[in-house]
Amino acid sequence: MSAHAKCHARGGAISQGHRRNRSRAREHPGQRDEAWFKREFAPKLDAFSLKEIGKATRLSLAACSRIRAGAKVPHPRHWQALQQLLGEGERR
Numbered sequence: 001m002s003a004h005a006k007c008h009a010r011g012g013a014i015s016q017g018h019r020r021n022r023s024r025a026r027e028h029p030g031q032r033d034e035a036w037f038k039r040e041f042a043p044k045l046d047a048f049s050l051k052e053i054g055k056a057t058r059l060s061l062a063a064c065s066r067i068r069a070g071a072k073v074p075h076p077r078h079w080q081a082l083q084q085l086l087g088e089g090e091r092r
Contacts, residue, residue, distance in 0.1 A: 020077065041079070045082070052085065053068060053082070056081045
C-alpha cells in the first residue's frame with residue numbers, strides 16, 4: 001500500500017469515528033459528563049489490566065493507559081463497555 005493510500009485510509013477511519021461520535025451524541029442527549037466519568041469510573045479501572053480494558057473498549061493499549069491513569073476520558077460510546085467490565089470485576 002502506498003503512503004498516499006495509507007493516509008487516505010486513515011483519514012477515512014478518522015472520519016468514520018467522527019460520524020459515529022456525532023450519531024451517538026444525537027441518539028443519547030443528556031448523557032452523563034466527563035466529571036461523572038472521572039468520579040465514578042476512573043478510580044475503579046485500576047483493578048483491570050490494560051489488556052482487559054482494551055478488549056472491552058477495542059481501544060489501543062496506549063489510549064487505555066491514559067484512561068486508566070485519569071489523563072483521558074474516553075468517548076461516551078465506550079462507557080457502556082467499561083460499565084460491563086466493572087460489573088464483571090465485581091463478580092470475580
